[in-house]
Every structure is written in C-alpha cells, then in structure tokens.
Amino acid sequence: MAGTPLILQQDAEQTSVWLEDYFSRLDSAEAPQLLAAMRYSAMNGGKRVRASLVLSAARLASGNTGAPLPAHLAVAGAVEMLHAYSLIHDDLPAMDDADLRRGVAACHKAFDEATAILAGDALQTEAFSILSRPGLMTDAEQQLRLIAILAAASGQAGMAGGQMLDLLAETGAPDLTETQKMQELKTGALIQAAAMMGAIAGGGDEKLVKAVERFSSHLGLAFQIADDLLDYQADAEQIGKPAGRDAVQGKASFVEFLGLAEARAKADSLIDEACASLDDYGAEADGLRGLADFVINRNH
Amino acid sequence: MAGTPLILQQDAEQTSVWLEDYFSRLDSAEAPQLLAAMRYSAMNGGKRVRASLVLSAARLASGNTGAPLPAHLAVAGAVEMLHAYSLIHDDLPAMDDADLRRGVAACHKAFDEATAILAGDALQTEAFSILSRPGLMTDAEQQLRLIAILAAASGQAGMAGGQMLDLLAETGAPDLTETQKMQELKTGALIQAAAMMGAIAGGGDEKLVKAVERFSSHLGLAFQIADDLLDYQADAEQIGKPAGRDAVQGKASFVEFLGLAEARAKADSLIDEACASLDDYGAEADGLRGLADFVINRNH
Numbered sequence: 191m192a193g194t195p196l197i198l199q200q201d202a203e204q205t206s207v208w209l210e211d212y213f214s215r216l217d218s219a220e221a222p223q224l225l226a227a228m229r230y231s232a233m234n235g236g237k238r239v240r241a242s243l244v245l246s247a248a249r250l251a252s253g254n255t256g257a258p259l260p261a262h263l264a265v266a267g268a269v270e271m272l273h274a275y276s277l278i279h280d281d282l283p284a285m286d287d288a289d290l291r292r293g294v295a296a297c298h299k300a301f302d303e304a305t306a307i308l309a310g311d312a313l314q315t316e317a318f319s320i321l322s323r324p325g326l327m328t329d330a331e332q333q334l335r336l337i338a339i340l341a342a343a344s345g346q347a348g349m350a351g352g353q354m355l356d357l358l359a360e361t362g363a364p365d366l367t368e369t370q371k372m373q374e375l376k377t378g379a380l381i382q383a384a385a386m387m388g389a390i391a392g393g394g395d396e397k398l399v400k401a402v403e404r405f406s407s408h409l410g411l412a413f414q415i416a417d418d419l420l421d422y423q424a425d426a427e428q429i430g431k432p433a434g435r436d437a438v439q440g441k442a443s444f445v446e447f448l449g450l451a452e453a454r455a456k457a458d459s460l461i462d463e464a465c466a467s468l469d470d471y472g473a474e475a476d477g478l479r480g481l482a483d484f485v486i487n488r489n490h
Numbered sequence: 491m492a493g494t495p496l497i498l499q500q501d502a503e504q505t506s507v508w509l510e511d512y513f514s515r516l517d518s519a520e521a522p523q524l525l526a527a528m529r530y531s532a533m534n535g536g537k538r539v540r541a542s543l544v545l546s547a548a549r550l551a552s553g554n555t556g557a558p559l560p561a562h563l564a565v566a567g568a569v570e571m572l573h574a575y576s577l578i579h580d581d582l583p584a585m586d587d588a589d590l591r592r593g594v595a596a597c598h599k600a601f602d603e604a605t606a607i608l609a610g611d612a613l614q615t616e617a618f619s620i621l622s623r624p625g626l627m628t629d630a631e632q633q634l635r636l637i638a639i640l641a642a643a644s645g646q647a648g649m650a651g652g653q654m655l656d657l658l659a660e661t662g663a664p665d666l667t668e669t670q671k672m673q674e675l676k677t678g679a680l681i682q683a684a685a686m687m688g689a690i691a692g693g694g695d696e697k698l699v700k701a702v703e704r705f706s707s708h709l710g711l712a713f714q715i716a717d718d719l720l721d722y723q724a725d726a727e728q729i730g731k732p733a734g735r736d737a738v739q740g741k742a743s744f745v746e747f748l749g750l751a752e753a754r755a756k757a758d759s760l761i762d763e764a765c766a767s768l769d770d771y772g773a774e775a776d777g778l779r780g781l782a783d784f785v786i787n788r789n790h
Contacts, residue, residue, distance in 0.1 A: 224650065224651055341616075341622055348615075353608055
C-alpha cells in the first residue's frame, strides 16, 4: 500500500474488517461453499476506492472526523459487495475470461464456474440486504434512497448495461463517444453512486449531495482513463493481470483514441473539474480531494 | 391455460401487462440488447404462480376485491423479475445446462451466454429498483421490509444457497432431510417471500402476515413435491423440457425418496396444513386456498 494516503488505507482496512465481521456472522449459512466463494472475492478488495468514496463523502456530509460510523461502514460494505459481484461475473469464461483478479485466482478458478455465478448473484443480493436492514438509518426514506441509487447505478441503465456495451465493443468499432458512454455506465455509475450514497448517509443537504454528484461524475471518468493508462503502461507484475490485456482483446480504450499524452491530460483536467465542484467546501472536503488526486496518480 | 382458475389467469395476465409496460418505459435504455434479453425471459412467465401469491395475499390483506392496485402489481412484477433472473442463471451451461425453458429457447440459447448472465444480473437489480421507488407505498418502512424479505429469500441463505446445494447434490448423496432443506431454500423461500410481501403490501396486520407465512411455508414444499411429481409423470411435450431430466442428472427428488404415492400424499397433506393456517379467515382467503389447490393439481 506504499503511496496510498493514510486515510484511504484506514478506510480500506476498516471496510475489510467490517466485511470480515459481516461474513463471520453468516457462518451458520446452509451453503458454506457459496459463502466461502462470496467471502473470497469480497475480501480480495484491492484499494477499496468505492468504500473510501462512501466514507469520505459521509465525513464531508456529517462533519464526523473520528472513526467511521457503523451505518456508514455498512453502506461502504454494501457498495464493495456490489462491486465484488460485478468483478466475479466480468471474469467468467463467457465474459472477459480472466484467470487472475488482483494477482490471485479469479473466483471461477479458485472455485468453479457455477459457484462463481452464484457467488456474484448472492453478493448482489447481500448488498441490498444490508441496505434494507431495519434501523440502519433513523430515516427509512433515506435508506430507500440509498437502495434506489445503488440499483439505478448497477442495473441495465448502469453497470450491467455498460458491461453489455463493453462486450459488444469487442466485435464492433465503437468511437470515442460510445466508449465514453460505455465507461460511464460500466465504471462511472457505481463510482458516482458510492459518493452520493456516502453524502446521503452522512445526512448532507441537497446542495452538498449535488456537489458530490458533480465531483464523482468527473472522478468516475478520470478513474477509467487512469485505468486505461495503467493498462498500457504497467507490466503484469505491477497490476496482477497481463498488461495491455484490453488492447490485445481489441477493447475500446481512451488511450487508443487519444494517445497516452492526451489521455493523461484529459484525466488531469477531469480531476480539476471534479475538485472545482467542491469549491464551496473547505478542509472538510480534503478527503474527497485527496481521493481524486490518488486516483490519477496511483501506479498500481 | 385450460384448467387454470380464472383468478390466476387474470393475475398472470395483469402482471404480464404490467411487466410489458415497465419494459416499454425502459426502451430508451443504453444497451437495447440487454433489455431485449431481460424482457424475453421475464415475459416467458408461465403461470406466474409467485405473482398470484403476491396478489392473492394482497387481496386477503387489503380486502380489495376489484382489479389489483398498481403498487401490488409492482410488487408482483418485482418478484417475477427476481424469479426470471434465477431461471436464466439456473439454465446456464455451467449450471443445469438447459436449452429449453417453458418450451422455448433458454435465454443463453436465444441470445448468448454473456448476455444471459447480464440479463439475470440486471433483472435481479431491477426487482430491487422497483421496490425502492419513492412513493411506491405510503410507508417507507413497509417498502424497506419488502426489500429485506425479498433479499433474505433470494440470497445465500435462500434461493442462491439452495441452488448451490442442488448443484452439490449432483455429486453427493443427499438424504431426504438434506433434499428438503435444499428445496426449501431453492424454491420455498421465494414462494414464501411472495406471499408475505403481498400480505404486507396489502396492509395486513401481524397476525395475518404470520398466517400467510405459515400458509406459504407449507405451500412452498408442496409446490416442489408437485414439481418433482410432474417431472416423473409428464412427457416432454407437456412441460416443455425433457421429462425425467432431474432423475437423469441424478438430482435429489422427493419422488426418489418417497415413491410416487407417498410423495403425492405428502403434497396433499402439506396443502391441508397450508389451508389450516387460514382457518381464521373466511371467503376472503379463498384466493389463496384456490391457489394452493391449483399448485398440486396442475398437470402442466
């Protein structure tokens, strides 16, 4: 985790502890093999950027500078489960057919394909289960709003739709606009949902939620461009999957359209725009700014 | 639909109309291929027993004897989408590897495997999206409860867990108790959730919800035994998939353990128990009673 800001490290660690605790409470499960596969993938969480977005936005909205509140960690955990589900299914043979995820065996390799499909399915369900728990928030309407945002970001007009477009891009010839749309849905929608859910769970007013929405909209696209840059620049060892893999498969990427220098410049400018969305907020928004900065400067 | 009680036919038809309308409003979707696959499977709805359970329980709870209320149809539609997702994934090559579903090509055959995985994923999401829509119910806590019940019935300790146990049963040698547990999770949990969601959406008090819970618990198991009986008795033409398929694959079934006559007797006695749960209710519970009767007497 060298190079990762301390607060992000703490967010990632506390979310992982929360998830580990959550899974351990499910240990009486009737299908322990399924639970093992869910846990395997959810605990292989990388930087947990989405959890950090939830928690950073919740800090901004709530003014809480201490340890994350349990309800905010639950929201972060739910978003990470949703993300883990999407990675499991993306890696399946019928999808991206990836054997490795973050340097270890993909779920369908560590277990088997059927178990991986079910583990993804059940992780999605678990995310909504967490968010619908009675009393998670004092305001039931607030909870419903979190669920509605997560569902909208994940479904056919969000992440799943984006993955569909990504698959079709392999055989088609998408242009820059289509590629940007695909990435907005596939990656950006959940990034944005995570930040907005944190802002809402933290009790932010509508002005703050709007500011966070704009921030995370720019951030989501920058995040994907940075990912494309990584994919071109990194070697296999650094990121745990074959470098240039997307290029090999002919997948649309920003680097392909813009070239390395322009893609890098676009990511930088998107981060500037993201941070400008937070200009009405002072030091209490530094967490989100730091996260934005980290997203485009990380090299692993 | 010969032999199907009129009220069930009407419930199925009105739910299908609701679903068709819902999908048509999503027509601006960014990934029309995905939407087409979701619609294809959700509209191939068979008898829509789960929707009828929602609507029958809502009628009992609300006293409404007219056309189903829009909110109740939305709950029925959400449950049917959840069910459709599970069938799409069950049919995948890595799971049951079924080419046909209700006499037509399974989703992964009509489209392709990747699209089918995503269509199932997105149908699950859509179910939670429907239930989290602001103002679906006047009481947000009631809506949260519907979501929590559906999530609990569908996840690792419900339907997904049951499907995992079913897959493991192919290579193991489950006994009757294990088979019953598997079926309770795989099929019974969603049957029960559907009935309870209808009772809650209809504004039933806790006594009524409890009665419906007991009713549907017995019904769920009877439903599965009836399904096993069908699988042994029917020919391929009648049910739209190769007869005896579960037996061929060595899957655990009640008929295998109990024999035809005892399995039939057990289903009958479960239906009696189910109906006894409704003894405190009069003619207003006849819809649920009729449904229970239909479940074990259907021959298609």
